[in-house]
Amino acid sequence: MNATRTLATAGRVLNQIRHDPRTVLLLLVVPSLLIGLVAWIFTDTDTFSVIGPAMLALFPFIVMFLVTSITTLRERRTGTLERLLSMPLGRADFILGYTLAFALLAIVQTLIAVAYAVWVCGLDIKGNIWLLVAVALADAILGTTLGLFVSAFARTEFQVVQFMPALIFPQILLGGIFIARDQLPDALHIISDWLPLSHAIDALNAVANDTHDAAYVGGELLIIGAFALAAIIGGSLTLQRRTA
Template sequence: MSFAITMATARRIMNQLRHDHRTVALMVLVPTLVIILLYYVMDDERAFSAWAPILLCVFPFLVMFLVTSIGTLRERTSGTLERLMATPLGKFDLLLGYGIAFGVMACVQVALALTVSLTWLGLDLTGSLWPLVLVALLNALLGTALGLFCSAFARSEFQAVQFMPLVMIPQLLLGGILVPRAQMATVLEWVSNVLPMSYAIEAMKDAVGGGELGGEFWRDVVVVAGAALLALVLGAATLRRRTP
């Protein structure tokens, strides 16, 4: 792994994104627009304050997973990846460069969504702001890492999109959003315990709860960060030098 090569890869991806206005709009604007829509649909500030932090946890993960998996697949199908892998660029350099580039976009995405929610929409936070920002960014990075990993198993953009419900729906249903995890059937609770989104949602609830952040919050943060790192490592291990 080379720091210089990794940063060069990140700059290349950022330059590509700068000229891809539709992708930038999808990453940066869509989560904020959906949160605004939710605000006017609910028309209740108390209900919005309860659901907005969950959306700030879910949407960065969803959007970054979708954009990253498709973006990486385009690199492979266009032959760009094969040419890059013929250079001293290593697999982890490539994926980490992607992670850094899309991580920067995740920061912009979360910053815009939070700014609009806290000012225009009047989101009421009883706790500090920084834990909410930390969890939202980690979840965006987790979506990026899983998107990079899943792109290795897709042959087309349609197949990459098909991975989204496979990855997303179980985590939404079993993450504790609709039903508390402790009230689920034992088998479902076991499955929930191995899904990283479960820990991200728990951390987000602690972040907006207004109480003192204890060991459980930091455990959840470490689990989400560890899952993102593991996905990057697995993505590097499964990345093929040649496009089938």
């Protein structure tokens, strides 16, 4: 692993995305628009104040997962990755470069989404708003790393989308959005404890409602970070040079 090569990879990715307005729009604007739509649907009710923090976890997570996985897959399909790896660039440099590039984009995305949810949609945050930003950012980076990991097993963009019912939808259903996790059947509650999105939603709810201290939220951040690190390692080990 080489820091110079990792930074060069991140710079190349950011430069590519800069010339793709649709991807920029999807990354930076669409999550906020979806959060705004949910707030609009539940106008004149208290529902958005209940599910709003979970939306800060859900939409950026899904968008980062899709964009990262499809972008990485295209690198393989076009032969770009094969050419890069024939140079002194290692797989870890490639994965970390992508993670860094999308993490920088996730910072901007998170700041926009949180600001929009709080100051435009009226989401009430009782805890530290910067702690909320930190959790939302960790969640978006988690989506990035899972996208990098999944891209190693897909051959087409359609196959990337097929991973959503297997990998993303169960996390949405068991993450506490539709029903509190402590009200789930015991077996499903245990499963949900092993799903990273559950911990992101729990942490965001804890900050928004100020029901737990910073130590609890820090513990949840460590769990999210552990899942992200595992995905980075897994992506480095399974990354293929090209799609057959």
